[in-house]
Amino acid sequence: MIDYAAPLRDMHFILGELAGQDAISALPGFEEASPDVVEAILDEAGKFAAGVLAPINVAGDLQGCRLEADGRVITPEGWKAAWDQYVEAGWIGLSLAPEFGGQGLPKLVSTPVWEMWFSTNMAFTMLPQLNVSQAEALQIAASDELKQTWLHKVVSGEWGSTMNLTEPQAGSDLAATRARAEPAADGSYRVFGQKIFISYGEHELTSNIVHLVLARLPDAPAGVKGLSLFLVPKYLLDAEGNPGAKNDVRCISIEHKMGIHGSPTCTMSYGDAGGAIGWLVGEPNRGLETMFIMMNEARFGVGVQGAGLAERAYQFALGYARDRVQGRDAITGEAGKPILHHPDVKRMLMSMRARVMAMRALLYTAAGWFDFAHHHPDAVVAGRARRYVDLLMPVAKGWCTEVGQQLCSDAIQVFGGMGFVEETGIAQFARDARIITIYEGTTGIQANDLVGRKILREGGETLFELITELRATVAELRADPTLGAIADGLAENIAALNGTTHWLLAKGKDQLAEVLAGAVPFLHLLGTVCGSWQMARLALAARRKVAAGEGDASYNASLVELARFYMGTFAPQAAAHAATVRDAGEALLAFDPAAF
């Protein structure tokens, strides 16, 4: 087992140089997020991640969860103690509203903290992630009474949270939802139905669990416009507001999964004994909108999972490559050196480090936009940031999960045969990571969202705005002759993206099926180009620091080499994705499905 070391230097570099930390801490409401405070928070989080979450990650995988005959779900050893410490430290409220007990810090600050949690224990971290997503949704949509009753203890972590969307016949297609809710005389509702794939649907880590459940009112229209959202607690509250009588909801089975064994994935049954008592959150038939607040929050978080798992897998592989002695130097014939010195092992590790940095830079930059969007006093700045966040949310989720997942599998390769042996610990990351391109909307769903809602619907306006920004980065690169190769790489990427976007808009008018057949390759194209852009910005920032004599010169130089390596290794894939978007759809449509 390789100890986790929080990548603080990389994090601070990206926060400060690429993601606008200074500007964000100057925004109204974020005055407390000074560099000192941010540094202290990341230091503490790094210690917590390494000291509390990492050590129980393996037990979580080995022991998994179990459902007892009495309906209790038992989480792995150490889970409860870690949760209590996590709650005690107040981590859940980091970026939530102070009004309900949160600390109101920027998303820019909470994002690296979440990255650390995901690096060290993704199965555990899914629970606080649900609390945060639920709190965001309740803050926006719930009535004051519901907020006052439930929100404080969701923010503190005294109670757990879930989101209940999926049913056996309603996976990606929520229109097929059958769960239903009947109004009761007292203004509450009785909820009935079965929900599957409910993470942390049942457990004993908290004294209550707050479920948010999508269901249909009796008079609801068909489809997604007939879905309402209900808050259904595991225990009803007594007169003092404490958990009292058990509500009519129970976990009837848990899944046996490829990974995230420490996170119980429950089938939940509501209303088997007369109806689970719940309350409407927001307006009737507009539940999906609220759920999407929660889901968008969660989607960004799943993108961060991609980067977090990838960082830790990279650390594992690097630790092994520095330690394991094998073979001879291909050039000098020298023996006794660690495998890191083999060119192909170094290539694997650089390809990991380059992708981690590209993902991280994109995610932190997006977190910064998120803060600008919500807090910048200048409506023009805030509006642009909001457009960028909306456009790139499917990329942050779709691309970072695809890349993160591939990277976790690549990390096994560095270990050779030892990587396939479970005790080494690296296989778990690949198994855990296999879910991230699926849940909270598959990559296909993200790609359709990107192409359909985010690009075609507005004629590509925001994407072209972003492309203008990318071109400005090329111009900056051109001013530094040592960055010529990076400038060329980014310029070629932009050309591929721009051309393909025009193709998309032209085809989107009357050949939508062909466009949708290329949606995932287009998402990969945009993700790759965004990665190139971020690596180019990283190189520019590193060169600025070199020129100013700031920081560690060899670290800064290594970032420039890393960016060049990205341009040689990953940027060329943009043209391949662009070709696929344009060239594969025709044959795909012509192919008779009966011939499969």
Added chain:
Amino acid sequence: MIDYAAPLRDMHFILGELAGQDAISALPGFEEASPDVVEAILDEAGKFAAGVLAPINVAGDLQGCRLEADGRVITPEGWKAAWDQYVEAGWIGLSLAPEFGGQGLPKLVSTPVWEMWFSTNMAFTMLPQLNVSQAEALQIAASDELKQTWLHKVVSGEWGSTMNLTEPQAGSDLAATRARAEPAADGSYRVFGQKIFISYGEHELTSNIVHLVLARLPDAPAGVKGLSLFLVPKYLLDAEGNPGAKNDVRCISIEHKMGIHGSPTCTMSYGDAGGAIGWLVGEPNRGLETMFIMMNEARFGVGVQGAGLAERAYQFALGYARDRVQGRDAITGEAGKPILHHPDVKRMLMSMRARVMAMRALLYTAAGWFDFAHHHPDAVVAGRARRYVDLLMPVAKGWCTEVGQQLCSDAIQVFGGMGFVEETGIAQFARDARIITIYEGTTGIQANDLVGRKILREGGETLFELITELRATVAELRADPTLGAIADGLAENIAALNGTTHWLLAKGKDQLAEVLAGAVPFLHLLGTVCGSWQMARLALAARRKVAAGEGDASYNASLVELARFYMGTFAPQAAAHAATVRDAGEALLAFDPAAF
């Protein structure tokens, strides 16, 4: 669980149209491999795979193997009965020498049979695969006495086989081997040492196990030129040639792995009680050469594992996509259709089918070359086939395993959340497949072999010979105007390959580290181009059949669309790999490893 259906139509098409079945059955010694016989064999193998091996594959994964306190290794339920049936049917000897009980059929015929075994139960099939590899090695290298004593029962499967190379400090680097052997007065040897990662090192499926063990003689030179090969049985033979006294070899632990749970991976200890009795195979200090006969055979087999696992994963995904109803048609808004109708799901399935066909075509073609190399009376034809086999062996292993592994992971994506649930059965394929890019030489090892031994050493001669052949295929494509896009795609691929090969040869003279840093991308480049070539040949053959009015017209048409799809989806990656070979190495070498 989706039933396995042997892809006989695809297999026969490739055997007959691309891999030279007619020519091979006309070769001396292969007269019995008539089309009727081949068809009957594949039919039977398909039934055996579906009826015997597929049903126990899940139990193998769930139960795994266990080591008892008495040293016995217990294999999963059903393993023993399946093995007995397998032996009874004579499957092991299919392509082995009739002299020792084999059927002497062409490798072209045995390859699709092995593909079926791997599709349906890779963990099980690793055992007969070891028997075949060992038989090939013994046939070539062992003394007549050893052959007469051991070979018949290895070929029949009455006894099992292993290969013992790896030690804790000697993984990819066999020069570090420490196991040793001392000569005894009677001409036998006493073998001492520990070997790890020994597949089927211990089990009760057979009445004896024949281990081949790499070890050093007392006077052996250091390094790989001091390795000798020894045959060490689990049980010594009595006067009648039957297993008698237990030899001084035992399994001391088995691995807990990510996949292939049904295959026991043993740590073997030799000579704890005075020395394991063994016999020298071949000449002293030349054990590695013999082991490489075994390993090259096994490497090709592992490439077939890639295609076999991929075919079955594709069948799973296709079955689910045809069955699962979800969402609305993006164009018509129609509900109630299976997800196969979503453009992105169809894209995933086509990308699977296209890659399976490309891998299969390359592997069968290579199997055909193997037969020509060994049996063609014209030395020119045989020599060229031998050169192609040698050149492309690392591609058959490296590329087919990388592609097959990726495809098995992609198959999970089609299932969405259900794919992550173990009971669905698809996760097992991804877990099993994770080993294939590692064992029998990692992709990095294959790539170094390709670039170093197969290309640089001979100045690229065979590769340029192959490129000439590829260009001839472009010329053929040009003659059919409907194949223009395929011709263009292949021509671009060839240009990328040709240019990169020249770059490689130029750099290889004095910048070997930069070349080796690009070795794996080069392997992907050559694999991708070989795939394009095979798909182009597939399209040509399909068009020929259309013109001749042969076969199923819609099947033939679908193959042309599949080839076009490959050209749109995978062929464009060749240029990206070529760019990586050329552009990433400089930054990689400049990057200071201390900066990781």
